[in-house]
Amino acid sequence: xxxxxxxxxxxxxxxxxxxxxxxxxxxxxxxxxxxxxxxxxxxxxxxxxxxxxxxxxxxxxxxxxxxxxxxxxxxxxxxxxxxxxxxxxxxxxxxxxxxxxxxxxxxxxxxxxxxxxxxxxxxxxxxxxxxxxxxxxxxxxxxxxxxxxxxxxxxxxxxxxxxxxxxxxxxxxxxxxxxxxxxxxxxxxxxxxxxxxxxxxxxxxxxxxxxxxxxxxxxxxxxxxxxxxxxxxxxxxxxxxxxxxxxxxxxxxxxxxxxxxxxxxxxxxxxxxxxx
Amino acid sequence: xxxxxxxxxxxxxxxxxxxxxxxxxxxxxxxxxxxxxxxxxxxxxxxxxxxxxxxxxxxxxxxxxxxxxxxxxxxxxxxxxxxxxxxxxxxxxxxxxxxxxxxxxxxxxxxxxxxxxxxxxxxxxxxxxxxxxxxxxxxxxxxxxxxxxxxxxxxxxxxxxxxxxxxxxxxxxxxxxxxxxxxxxxxxxxxxxxxxxxxxxxxxxxxxxxxxxxxxxxxxxxxxxxxxxxxxxxxxxxxxxxxxxxxxxxxxxxxxxxxxxxxxxxxxxxxxxxxxxxxxxxxxxxx
Numbered sequence: 368x369x370x371x372x373x374x375x376x377x378x379x380x381x382x383x384x385x386x387x388x389x390x391x392x393x394x395x396x397x398x399x400x401x402x403x404x405x406x407x408x409x410x411x412x413x414x415x416x417x418x419x420x421x422x423x424x425x426x427x428x429x430x431x432x433x434x435x436x437x438x439x440x441x442x443x444x445x446x447x448x449x450x451x452x453x454x455x456x457x458x459x460x461x462x463x464x465x466x467x468x469x470x471x472x473x474x475x476x477x478x479x480x481x482x483x484x485x486x487x488x489x490x491x492x493x494x495x496x497x498x499x500x501x502x503x504x505x506x507x508x509x510x511x512x513x514x515x516x517x518x519x520x521x522x523x524x525x526x527x528x529x530x531x532x533x534x535x536x537x538x539x540x541x542x543x544x545x546x547x548x549x550x551x552x553x554x555x556x557x558x559x560x561x562x563x564x565x566x567x568x569x570x571x572x573x574x575x576x577x578x579x580x581x582x583x584x585x586x587x588x589x590x591x592x593x594x595x596x597x598x599x600x601x602x603x604x605x606x607x608x609x610x611x612x613x614x615x616x617x618x619x620x621x622x623x624x625x626x627x628x629x630x631x632x633x634x635x636x637x638x639x640x641x642x643x
Numbered sequence: 644x645x646x647x648x649x650x651x652x653x654x655x656x657x658x659x660x661x662x663x664x665x666x667x668x669x670x671x672x673x674x675x676x677x678x679x680x681x682x683x684x685x686x687x688x689x690x691x692x693x694x695x696x697x698x699x700x701x702x703x704x705x706x707x708x709x710x711x712x713x714x715x716x717x718x719x720x721x722x723x724x725x726x727x728x729x730x731x732x733x734x735x736x737x738x739x740x741x742x743x744x745x746x747x748x749x750x751x752x753x754x755x756x757x758x759x760x761x762x763x764x765x766x767x768x769x770x771x772x773x774x775x776x777x778x779x780x781x782x783x784x785x786x787x788x789x790x791x792x793x794x795x796x797x798x799x800x801x802x803x804x805x806x807x808x809x810x811x812x813x814x815x816x817x818x819x820x821x822x823x824x825x826x827x828x829x830x831x832x833x834x835x836x837x838x839x840x841x842x843x844x845x846x847x848x849x850x851x852x853x854x855x856x857x858x859x860x861x862x863x864x865x866x867x868x869x870x871x872x873x874x875x876x877x878x879x880x881x882x883x884x885x886x887x888x889x890x891x892x893x894x895x896x897x898x899x900x901x902x903x904x905x906x907x908x909x910x911x912x913x914x915x916x917x918x919x920x921x922x923x924x925x926x927x928x929x930x
């Protein structure tokens with residue numbers, strides 16, 4: 368490894384030069400523009416733009432729905448990963464390949480498809496309407512869209528860990544008298560937890576920023592079913608660049624803070640597991 | 644048969660990693676139900692709604708001039724963006740996995756940055772650069788260069804959103820492979836470019852293809868970011884996903900779903916190719 372330092376391989380200057388110019392033009396410059404624009408606003412004006420009831424409601428919905436959807440995906444993702452890895456049943460390989468659908472299906476298509484399913488006359492919406500449950504045009508609709516969009520993350524992070532587990536681990540637990548349930552809770556779950564938490568964090572990150580799949584099903588009622596990215600879009604359409612910038616900068620900072628906090632938590636978890 | 648399953652002596656010899664059949668069946672049913680509800684039904688409804696007025700109406704919606712113009716713009720954008728991000732991915736992975744330098748972790752973090760940004764915010768970033776009140780907008784507009792609300796902005800914002808996809812695929816792969824073959828090729832007298840094209844590139848071709856597929860699917864399907872910078876001019880700055888939205892908002896549901904099937908088929912093709920590559924990679928055990 369040490370010998371590789373600027374080692375005999377060529378192309379360091381070219382590769383790094385191209386990478387840095389590309390990153391600089393496409394990533395650093397745009398972020399600098401956002402920062403500059405946000406700094407042009409006085410703190411009082413910034414606060415005024417961000418603290419309106421409509422903006423706060425959008426933030427609450429975006430963060431609440433992203434966290435809830437990621438939690439749903441954590442549980443269902445563990446179940447799906449387990450069933451796909453451990454059991455054999457007809458259609459298993461097809462379902463396994465389809466798990467990545469939310470990555471491959473354009474979000475606008477997902478949005479209109481979910482709306483067609485869940486609005487009051489849709490296949491599923493008509494089914495739950497007699498129970499008094501409305502999905503389209505309610506916060507529940509936002510949740511459904513974010514569950515769809517975040518579905519692959521936990522499944523795909525947990526699957527390889529599950530595949531790589533030593534059979535001896537569970538056999539030892541069983542021979543020492545642990546029931547299947549105890550073996551799962553005390554032996555398997557701690558092994559799966561770090562990967563599951565990684566998937567959870569990725570699902571939150573994706574859910575926070577999601578736009579296309581949400582806006583069709585949400586109905587976009589101000590202060591009720593309006594997510595933060597949509598509010599940024601509305602401000603832009605009103606030519607309110609200052610408002611859009613202030614909301615975007617706050618949303619970006621809050622998202623990074625939340626992801627950092629969740630990462631810190633899962634890192635602590637991992638260390639505790641390692642120490643035990 | 645069922646008599647023997649229930650025999651009291653059986654559990655002692657059962658596989659310690661197997662659950663009771665009833666539990667197993669319940670878990671399978673629950674998982675399949677969840678996947679059917681969230682994956683199969685949304686996919687199915689797109690095709691059913693697209694064909695609800697028959698094949699003639701379906702074909703008419705797809706062949707309509709605005710739909711064709713949108714498809715062309717989407718293809719053109721991907722043809723521009725995917726090669727650019729392919730080159731970037733190769734350069735970034737080569738720099739990061741073959742050399743030691745200060746700030747490497749920061750560089751890798753920056754490569755991932757577009758993933759943590761909402762597509763709408765990504766669009767806003769480019770409005771702040773090239774809009775009429777943007778950083779470069781007034782200067783460029785004074786010289787007659789229009790970037791926002793035209794195809795350059797669509798290409799730029801798509802490149803931003805899909806930037807990490809090839810690099811993310813290549814970096815772990817090249818890290819794991821090491822550089823022994825490259826070193827050997829140089830020692831045997833190959834020129835640097837010959838070594839790169841004959842040794843380094845073939846080594847990563849499947850991983851590269853995987854990244855390109857993902858990048859292409861995302862580039863053709865991107866909606867939020869493109870929506871901000873496109874201006875939605877039919878026949879000129881409207882991509883396929885945006886066209887779906889316009890039709891849907893005009894209550895032309897059947898036409899919207901018909902155009903959406905094109906994008907859904909693109910997604911399904913991508914998944915099939917991925918599954919094929921996965922199978923290939925697993926059979927060969929790595930490379």
